[in-house]
Structure formats: C-alpha cells, structure tokens
Amino acid sequence: MGTPKNIPYGRQSIDEQDLKAVTDALTSGWLTTGPKVAEFEQAVARMSGAAHGVAVNSGTAALHCAMYAFDLQKGDEVIVPPMTFAASANCVAYMGATPVFADVDPETLLIDPAEVEKKITPETKGIIAVDYAGQPCDYAALRRIADKHGLFLAADGCHSIGGSLNGEKVGSLADITLYSFHPVKHMTTGEGGMAVTDNSEYDRRMRIFRNHGITADFRQRDGWFYEMQDLGFNYRITDFQCALGLSQLSRLPEWVARRREIAAMYDKEFAVLDGLSPLGKLKAAKHAYHLYVINLEGENRSDKRKAVFDYLREHGLGVQVHYIPVHLHPYYKETFGTHEGLCPVAENAYDGLISLPMFPLMKNEDVMRVVETVKAALTEVSVR
Ligand SMILES: Cc1ncc(COP(=O)(O)O)c(C=O)c1O
Numbered sequence: 001m002g003t004p005k006n007i008p009y010g011r012q013s014i015d016e017q018d019l020k021a022v023t024d025a026l027t028s029g030w031l032t033t034g035p036k037v038a039e040f041e042q043a044v045a046r047m048s049g050a051a052h053g054v055a056v057n058s059g060t061a062a063l064h065c066a067m068y069a070f071d072l073q074k075g076d077e078v079i080v081p082p083m084t085f086a087a088s089a090n091c092v093a094y095m096g097a098t099p100v101f102a103d104v105d106p107e108t109l110l111i112d113p114a115e116v117e118k119k120i121t122p123e124t125k126g127i128i129a130v131d132y133a134g135q136p137c138d139y140a141a142l143r144r145i146a147d148k149h150g151l152f153l154a155a156d157g158c159h160s161i162g163g164s165l166n167g168e169k170v171g172s173l174a175d176i177t178l179y180s181f182h183p184v185k186h187m188t189t190g191e192g193g194m195a196v197t198d199n200s201e202y203d204r205r206m207r208i209f210r211n212h213g214i215t216a217d218f219r220q221r222d223g224w225f226y227e228m229q230d231l232g233f234n235y236r237i238t239d240f241q242c243a244l245g246l247s248q249l250s251r252l253p254e255w256v257a258r259r260r261e262i263a264a265m266y267d268k269e270f271a272v273l274d275g276l277s278p279l280g281k282l283k284a285a286k287h288a289y290h291l292y293v294i295n296l297e298g299e300n301r302s303d304k305r306k307a308v309f310d311y312l313r314e315h316g317l318g319v320q321v322h323y324i325p326v327h328l329h330p331y332y333k334e335t336f337g338t339h340e341g342l343c344p345v346a347e348n349a350y351d352g353l354i355s356l357p358m359f360p361l362m363k364n365e366d367v368m369r370v371v372e373t374v375k376a377a378l379t380e381v382s383v384r
Helices: 016-026 035-048 059-069 087-094 113-118 139-149 200-209 239-249 252-271 301-314 330-336 344-350 364-383
Strands: 052-056 077-080 098-101 124-130 152-156 176-180 193-197 276-278 292-296 353-356
Touching: 016 239, 035 052, 035 193, 035 239, 052 059, 052 200, 059 087, 059 152, 059 176, 059 193, 059 200, 077 087, 087 098, 087 124, 087 330, 098 330, 113 139, 124 139, 139 152, 193 200, 252 276, 252 292, 252 364, 292 301, 301 353, 301 364
Parallel strands: 077 098, 077 124, 124 152, 152 176
Antiparallel strands: 052 193, 176 193, 276 292, 292 353
C-alpha cells in the first residue's frame, strides 16, 4: 500500500469539452471583448434569473464594479459581515468609503439582520450580504431593512452560485449579485467574475467601469473616437476564458447536485459525532456548498482547532480555515479602527472553524476517508 493521495479542500474539473471550447476560442480570431464574452454574460444572467451580466477578470473586480454602479462616495458607509474573504469589504475601501462590520448569526455565520439594523447611520448607503459557504442569506429580512432606510442590497454570491432561497435563484435576490470563477469555486474561468443585475443603469455603469470609464467597447470603435467619462479600470475578461466558463456552466447543475450529496454524507456521519457541529441551515435555503465547514466544540477551541487542523493536514487532507474575521486584519485595524470584540460571534466562531474537502470530483470513498480521519483526529486530540 502506498501513501494515500492528498485530498485538497477544493479543486476544479476540466474535461475534453472544456479544452475544445478554449482552443476553438483561441483560433476564432477574437481573443478578448468578442462574442464569447456576451454569450457567457447572457448564459450566466439567464441561469441566475437576472436580466444582465457583466463579465470581468475576478470576483473582486465584480465587487468593485458593483460599488461604482451604486455611486459610492468618500464618507459613505456600507455594512458588511466579518466572516468573509477580505475582498467583500475591500471593494468598499476602494471607493474611499467605510466598511462597517455587522456580526453574524451564531448558527449559520450569515450576516444577522438584527445586527445590520444596529449599524445603520445617516451615512449608510448599502449592505453587502455574503452567502458564506454557499448558503443564501435571509434576503427577505435584509430587503425590508434596505427598503426602510433607502439602501442598496448587494449579494456576494461567490460561494452560492446555483443556490436558491424560497425557490428564488441566487442572482435574483439582491440589486446586484457577484460571482467569482476562481478555480476553487463551483465553476472556473481561471480567474474571472461576473456581476448580475436586473437594473439596466447599473449594468451600463459597470460596463463603463470595467473598460477604463470609456463609453464604447473596442469593437464599436470603428473610427478613432471614444470618450472616457469617468475613471475606470481594465477589468476585461478574455474570450477564451468565457468559452471555458460557458463549457463549465453546462455542468454546474450536476456539480451543485454532487456537492449536496457530499454534504448529506458528511451531515449524516457528523450528526452522531461528539465534539463538532456542522453549520446551521436555513429552512428556506437550497445550499450550493462551496464549502463544508465544521465547528469544533468544547474547551480551548482555538488550541483544539490547531491540533485537529495539523492532524488532518499531516494525514493528507488539504483542510482550510474560512475565515479570519476581516475586521481583525491589521489593515482594517489601522485604517478603520476595528478591534477584537467588535464582532464577538464571528470571533468566537473563528476559533473552531475548519473547512473540509468539498468538490464534485470527490468519490464516496474520499468522503468516507475524510470522515474517518476527522474521527481519528478528534480522538487523538482529546487524549493528548
Ligand atoms: C466571499 C468571496 N468574495 C469575493 C471573493 C473574490 O473573488 P476573486 O478571487 O475571484 O477575486 C472571494 C474569493 O475567494 C470570496 O470567497
């Protein structure tokens, strides 16, 4: 028997159909800003139940485009959860505005609408909800708050593409929804992202912003004239990336279904195991399971997490921790005066979190190996 192979926490799936799609695009004559970009935008928007899609070269760029579309100004405040990747809050800082952290629900680790209400000031302009791990937030409650205070509602759906809430698709639950197509996500374009929206003015503004603030696309500039109307960026994505994205999108439903099967296997095994609990689920939500997160219970959770994490890594599982609460990063402390104790629920949860391997190519025996290794880790750590 050789050493068992490593199982990462996430991995892309690339097949022959993807390779053909990319090589066809590479030889089509359009490398960027061509027909595959528009086709990909329309396909993702349709799948999301939204009217428009703006494809860009990362999820972070999509978040930045959305903040521009909302016309965020210096001094404005935007409410964000701390339990997310830094980009969800950084996009607010890019605009010279201030991210204000509202704590999460202890069961689901999704932004807590009651905490959002507490953080509203006359400067608040909007809310960015993050569908942590792949579970849509309580958008009905967030919408009520947004409407009451005249705020925008953005959904960071980088974890939740393919999910839904009360039968309504992720992509149709907020004013603008953002996706990432990084390789660890549900589907990939290498690097890439998209903003989807029903609002044609947001769509127009995001298209301008991703192209330096210039009004016309390159292909429309038959002559020499174009106009830069605002300061934008080059956030364009290539045609061959979008060709890959289109090919991947065709397999998204089966991939999300497989993620749910894997989660159900983990849930069943962990339900009878002492010492850890999976995250809570909203009844109304259909989870897309970008991540499968466990929370260690008991005393000294931080030390226990380190020991379990190290054990799992030593035994070939590429586990991760999602996330160090954003407000605890030095940049946030120094720039926005955030500090320990600001979001106690997220800080307490962080001490015990571990993300286990979760990707559609995992076989049932891989899932069971993860389960057995976690069980062994809990026993080892408790006897140490
Ligand atoms: C919740 C969340 N938001 C935003 C991003 C940024 O996406 P990208 O890496 O494509 O820029 C990520 C990626 O890790 C993410 O997990």
